[in-house]
Amino acid sequence: MRLVARVLLAGFLGFAGLSHLFWARDTFQAQVPDWLPLGADFVVLASGVVEVALAVALLVPTRHRPLIGWVVAAFFLAVFPGNIAQYVEGNDAxxxxxxxxxxxxxxxxPLLIAWALWCTGAWGWFRERRASRRPA
Known part of the structure; x- marks a missing residue:
């Protein structure tokens, strides 16, 4: 089940990343908050590259999968202010x-963050490490 969820998340990120880079750049630019000190096109292109890289990382077999899960969750958290700005500013996209x-x-x-942490085993890895550090 986690494998299927991870592959679906990778597909979602890959599609979103490619759309950032190619066919929906203008639409994604509408989500970049005006207060961000970087150009909207740079932010859209950079986030597209990051999304494609994260999609690939989710698919590669590695013992670092929990770390990848935390990085994906952090990415979703990092782009959240853009979603809030879209709501507050009333931007249509x-x-x-x-x-x-x-x-x-x-x-x-928050569901995307939870999905990333669950399907990569990141949350369970964190809980196990925390439990192993507690004194007996």
Missing amino acids: FGLDTDGARLTRLFFQ
């Missing part, structure tokens, strides 16, 4: 053209 739709989207970010 991805068919999110109402405040209700933009607000609903915000609730999916």
